[in-house]
Amino acid sequence: MNWKDIPRYRLANLPTQIEYLKNLSDKLNGPNIYLKRDDETGLAFGGNKVRKLEFIVADALEKKADVMITSGGIQTNHGRLTVAAAVKAGIKPVLVITNDAPEAYEGNLLLDKLLGAEIHFAYPDDEHLTHQEKHNRARILGEEKVEEIKKKYENEGKNVYIVPRGGRSIPGTLGYCLASLEIYQQMVESKNHMDYIVTSVGSSSTIGGLLIGKKLFNIDTKIIGISVSRPAPEIKKLVLEQAESFINHYNLDINVSADDITVFDSYIGEGYAIPTEKGVQAIKTLSETESVFLDHIYTGKGMSGLIDLIEKDYFKDTDNVMFIHTGGSPALFSLDSIKI
Secondary structure: OOHHHOOOOOOOOOOOOEEEOHHHHHHHOOOEEEEEOHHHOOHHHOOOHHHHHHHHHHHHHHOOOOEEEEEEOOOOHHHHHHHHHHHHHOOEEEEEEOOOOOOOOOHHHHHHHHOOOEEEEOOOOOOOOOHHHHHHHHHHHHHHHHHHHHHHHHHOOOOEEEOOHHHOOHHHHHHHHHHHHHHHHHHHHHOOOOOEEEEEEOOOHHHHHHHHHHHHOOOOOEEEEEEOOOOHHHHHHHHHHHHHHHHHHHOOOOOOOHHHOEEEOOOOOOOOOOOOHHHHHHHHHHHHHHOOOOOOOOHHHHHHHHHHHHHOOOOOOOOEEEEEOOOOHHHHHHOOOOOO
C-alpha cells in the first residue's frame, strides 16, 4: 500500500522535533529522557490530535461534509483541535461537551468559543452518582446529543460528519501509524535509537496507532501507555478492536496481540480530568527543569507515571526513553483553584 495515495488534508507542522531533556535526566539520575514535541504541531496551540485530523478532515471533505460534530470533556484537546481543523477546511464545527455548562469559559473551552464552535452541554443531573459514574453516563448522554444534532442538521439538508471521541477511527489511527514511521526515520538520521516510547492514554487511538506502526515498520522499540482514565484491561480491549479494524480495512499482513500492549493504570487518581498530586508535581518538575508545560488531564499524569517508573528502576540507566508530549497546555488556564 502506498501511503501517499491516501487522502490527507495538511494541517500539521511535521516532523516534530525530538529533544533531549538533559536537566530532567540528570535530576532523576536514570535513563536518558527525550521528548517528542507533538505539542508543537502548529494548529490552534497544537497537540497529537492534529496528526489524526489530517486524515479525518480529508475523509470528511471527500464525503462532502457541511457540518462536523464531535464530543469531549470540558477541557478536551480533541474538541479544540477538531473545531480548529473544521474551521480551516470550511466545515461548520459543532462540539458537545460532556460536562455542566460553566459560569465562565476558560482554557480549551474559551478557545472553542473563539473559534466559533456551536457548543452544547450534556451531563447527568444526579447527585448520587460518583465522579466516574457521572463521567461514564455523560459519555452516553453526549452520544445521544450528537445524534440529536446530527438529525437536526440532516433534516435541514446538511451533510453531517461525526468524529468519534478522541478521534478514535480508522483515519485517526493512520495519523499515529505514520508518526511511528516519522520517529523511526528520525532515529535513523540521528543514529540514536529509542528503547522505549511512553505516552499518555485516553481514548487509546494514539497508542493503538503507535503499536500498529511498530509492527508495520518493524521498529524495535517498546511502547508503554500511562492511562489517564480507564483500567488497563479496558484499554487493551479498545486497542485490539482498533487494530483489528485498521488491519482489516487496509488488508495488512500484521498482527497486534494483547501481549504487545503494555499499559499502567495506577496514575489515574480519583478519575478522568481530576488532578493528582503526583501529576501536578510532574507539571512543576518539567517546567522547572526544561521550561516545558504539561497539563493536568493527560500529559501531567503520563509524566508522573514515567517518573515513578524511573524511580522504581523499571528502565536501565543506559536506556533511551522518549515521552510523547501530546499537547494540552491550554487546559492549564483552567487551574486557578490548584495550588502550584
